[in-house]
């Protein structure tokens with residue numbers, strides 16, 4: 001019999017219960033016990049629903065109040081001293097590590113957050129040093145296993161494997177130079193041994209150990225560590241299924257297939273081609289193969305016939321008892337259930353599967369592959385075939401004009417008329433900016449009033465006219481403030497935008513929006529990515545009205561503000577039937593028209609943000625070039641249509657851009673702004689190494705905190721920046737948009753920015 005399995009479930013609750021509870025706890029509105037109770041409710045919801053869907057391997061221990069990697073650090077006592085000094089409760093230490101804490105005399109910043117592989121989920125980076133004292137402070141895996149058992153549900157606990165845990169971490173400030181977290185593997189393993197023993201004693205038959213770094217090039221050098229770690233663990237553990245996901249094992253398969261594990265999980269949604277080599281590698285072992293055929297990364301309904309084919313192939317080689325059907329990864333990237341969507345049409349609903357529906361999919365697939373004669377299973381199979389056929393039919397009705405236009409783009413469309421030095425001259429006289437021009441990244445504080453107005457418009461309590469008048473007032477406020485404080489290149493402040501992707505998606509053809517399809521981005525921050533369902537085109541201008549209104553209020557130049565094609569794509573659920581490249585180019589052409597319309601409307605500086613360009617980078621280095629080529633080309637396609645004297649900007653933040661710096665240069669934006677102060681000016685290393693020829697504004701202060709940077713601090717940053725960057729190419733701006741800030745600190749901070757820029761003009765005249 002073929003079993004079914006779900007690797008992990010969304011931990012946010014069907015109606016964002018966990019966010020609400022966690023935030024209520026932070027605000028002091030509920031106690032730790034009440035928070036625990038709320039968490040239990042969501043866990044129960046998950047377990048009982050998975051059971052009701054007939055999933056055989058139901059995960060436990062995958063739940064978290066903030067981040068699963070942080071859970072692990074806290075449980076294993078990987079807690080930097082700065083958090084333990086203050087005698088907070090364990091729970092408050094945990095949250096302090098996640099989000100920092102400034103209360104009751106405690107003032108600690110949050111730990112670093114990083115993007116989780118190639119997703120928009122962020123994990124809290126563990127910090128290790130020689131001094132880290134590993135110890136099992138609490139056994140979350142056992143506790144949740146027992147908690148589920150008490151509900152009558154037998155689960156398969158999930159833990160993050162020791163090698164991924166170390167490799168995903170970093171050396172802390174205490175560590176001596178040259179220290180690598182992986183050096184501590186032998187000290188860490190006894191804690192895993194203890195954890196797994198306890199799990200076995202508690203009656204767990206299986207345990208899922210996640211080692212996602214096995215799909216990365218960097219794991220290739222860790223064969224020895226894997227062999228020794230897993231032989232120690234397997235000796236005491238419940239049966240281990242080693243889970244890999246988001247990519248392919250490639251040559252790492254050579255050593256993975258030899259590990260003493262009972263099961264191996266591979267991602268066949270992303271990498272179906274790895275089935276054959278994996279089957280060949282494990283055929284002569286006893287390893288059970290878990291086939292990750294149901295996507296944990298996208299919301300499209302599974303194509304049962306395609307999955308069944310893969311399953312049958314595996315069964316031919318291994319026999320039914322050695323095959324499991326599973327989700328490709330945890331479903332943490334997927335909204336909880338389609339049942340909450342009341343506004344999608346019946347046709348649209350039939351295209352998608354969210355987490356609960358995906359759980360049902362793995363169960364049905366397992367039944368089919370087990371040879372079930374159940375009438376319900378047969379009906380489900382038939383229904384799936386119908387849905388997939390209907391979707392294919394819809395997909396075949398492409399927008400010919402868009403397709404033709406993409407096909408007809410030429411190299412010339414990707415290039416500005418002249419090279420940067422010539423454009424620079426033209427822009428200098430056209431825009432008339434001083435040296436060290438000051439600007440901001442686009443958004444200004446999204447106040448309560450702005451959000452309330454948007455809500456009222458949605459509910460019909462404000463007419464469109466009333467809402468537009470309100471937005472106009474907001475824009476005027478922002479413009480007047482910028483004039484008063486003395487900024488040089490102004491923005492309109494983006495008050496009309498709910499979200500930098502959604503705002504554009506809603507105005508473009510080809511997108512579908514959900515009401516309740518939230519997914520966790522980090523901690524209690526959830527996002528609701530739009531879904532691209534068909535060819536993308538622009539019915540009409542999207543930003544021209546507001547930008548020209550803003551320009552009409554002032555003599556200073558106004559910068560238009562757009563979200564770039566690659567970022568819109570990476571922050572949406574893309575189509576699965578055509579390439580991302582194709583979708584990106586369609587978006588690029590829509591934006592190109594917008595850019596040109598802005599230029600025609602008299603806007604001489606236009607910013608096209610690409611903060612998500614880094615996170616789409618493939619996990620394997622051999623795949624980088626292909627991605628970067630189309631990603632860079634898309635940006636160029638969107639922006640290169642303007643005249644020399646129109647200044648193009650782009651913006652990047654909160655990712656490590658150093659390794660793709662040459663590609664950022666290739667975008668050939670006239671000006672880029674890039675978050676730099678939060679990452680301690682690491683970026684300057686890249687300038688030294690690669691150089692940068694166009695204009696650039698490394699952020700001079702962190703916008704994620706209400707703290708106001710002093711004038712001196714900003715001057716110091718400018719003094720740092722001017723070493724690698726020629727002064728005439730330097731812009732002065734904050735790290736990122738100001739939408740999450742209040743007005744008070746914004747006013748004070750920008751006044752200091754302007755003062756520091758004036759100082760720079762004199763000092764580096």
Ligand code: MET
Pocket residue numbers: 441442443500561609611651653736737738739
């Ligand atoms: C995450 S990047 C944000 C850029 C956008 N223009 C803003 O200022 O908010």
Ligand SMILES: [Zn+2]
Pocket residue numbers: 441611651652653675735736737
């Ligand atoms: Zn940003």
